[in-house]
Amino acid sequence: MHRVKASRVLTLNALAAIVLIAAAMALKGHIAMYALLAVGLCNSVMFPTIFSLSIDGLGERVGEGSGLLCMAIVGGALVPVLMGEMADHIGLLSAFFIPLLCYVYIMYFGGVMSRLTSAPTNP
Numbered sequence: 374m375h376r377v378k379a380s381r382v383l384t385l386n387a388l389a390a391i392v393l394i395a396a397a398m399a400l401k402g403h404i405a406m407y408a409l410l411a412v413g414l415c416n417s418v419m420f421p422t423i424f425s426l427s428i429d430g431l432g433e434r435v436g437e438g439s440g441l442l443c444m445a446i447v448g449g450a451l452v453p454v455l456m457g458e459m460a461d462h463i464g465l466l467s468a469f470f471i472p473l474l475c476y477v478y479i480m481y482f483g484g485v486m487s488r489l490t491s492a493p494t495n496p
Contacts, residue, residue: 378487379422379425379486380422380426380483380484380486380487381483382418382422382483383418383422383423383426383479383482383483383486384480384483384484384487385483386415386418386419386422387415387419387476387477387479387483388480389411390415390416390476390479391473391476391477391480393408393409393411393412393415394408394409394412394469394472394476395473396408397409397466397469398466398467398469398470398473419479422483423479423482424439424442426482426483426486427442428442452471452472452475455471456468456469456471456472459471
């Protein structure tokens with residue numbers, strides 16, 4: 374993280390997750406399964422990066438900001454429910470469009486943060 378901006382790491386990992394989900398939607402069998410498992414590797418990098426980018430610059434309000442961010446995680450519990458409903462109505466592979474959209478937004482957030490920060494951010 375000393376050589377690459379955190380926002381760039383976030384953007385690239387979100388892009389990797391998008392490509393992996395799209396590959397899983399297009400392919401079948403073991404390759405699709407391994408692609409979806411690899412999304413978990415992207416998630417392990419994205420979550421702490423999102424957290425550190427979100428609270429950076431909050432100053433004395435960092436406690437409030439981190440608390441709100443932790444509460445916002447509950448919103449992520451809605452994505453599997455929505456995906457399950459879509460899977461029941463239009464099929465499992467098509468339902469992966471929901472998390473794909475979430476990763477597109479994360480990539481957008483990383484891009485915005487990349488333009489806002491000029492120096493590398495250490496999480």
